[in-house]
Amino acid sequence: MCTANNSAANEAAATQTKTAFYKNPQFWRGAGTGLAIGSGIMSASSAITSGRAEQANLNAQARAVETQAALDEMSSNRQIKYDLQNAAFQVKQARRAGRQNYGKQLVAAAANGTDLSSVSFEDVVLDSLRAEKEDIDFIKRTASARAGEMQLQAELNKVGAKGQAEQMRIAGKYAKKAGRINAYSSMLSSAAMVAGMWGGAK
Numbered sequence: 001m002c003t004a005n006n007s008a009a010n011e012a013a014a015t016q017t018k019t020a021f022y023k024n025p026q027f028w029r030g031a032g033t034g035l036a037i038g039s040g041i042m043s044a045s046s047a048i049t050s051g052r053a054e055q056a057n058l059n060a061q062a063r064a065v066e067t068q069a070a071l072d073e074m075s076s077n078r079q080i081k082y083d084l085q086n087a088a089f090q091v092k093q094a095r096r097a098g099r100q101n102y103g104k105q106l107v108a109a110a111a112n113g114t115d116l117s118s119v120s121f122e123d124v125v126l127d128s129l130r131a132e133k134e135d136i137d138f139i140k141r142t143a144s145a146r147a148g149e150m151q152l153q154a155e156l157n158k159v160g161a162k163g164q165a166e167q168m169r170i171a172g173k174y175a176k177k178a179g180r181i182n183a184y185s186s187m188l189s190s191a192a193m194v195a196g197m198w199g200g201a202k
Helices: 002-018 024-113 119-199
Strands: none
Touching: 024 119
């Protein structure tokens, strides 16, 4: 009996020894498991990295938008200051021209022997002063309207940029979250693949 049992065991051992590793289903299941797990880990890592990179990119864009809005606001403020200074200079020029015109009128009236206290001369002077005042008012009104428009536009741009930057940051958070979800999905897919490999194993 012992001899027969030993003989059967020896034959089984010989059969196992003769079977090449690549013909062994256990080997391929083990190799496939390793590949599936490795692939899942790489996919998960890639998804997380991609999500973080997208978030960093969107955050950088948000900062760029806010920075550009701040620069535009500074540029608008400089332009407004320049326009107001230019308007003030034009007002001075208009007043100087008015005074010169008044002086010319006096000289012309005196040369013609006109009575400087006459109503006609006063009317001429008043017309000149009225025209001067209208020019000055127009310069001031135009400069004020332009400054107001530029300031309003700068404020609207700033508000718009802030909203756009906030949307980008929110999108960045979702991109990072999506990366984590994709990573979990990759790991679950790998686990399901491994389970399928070993589910039918006997």
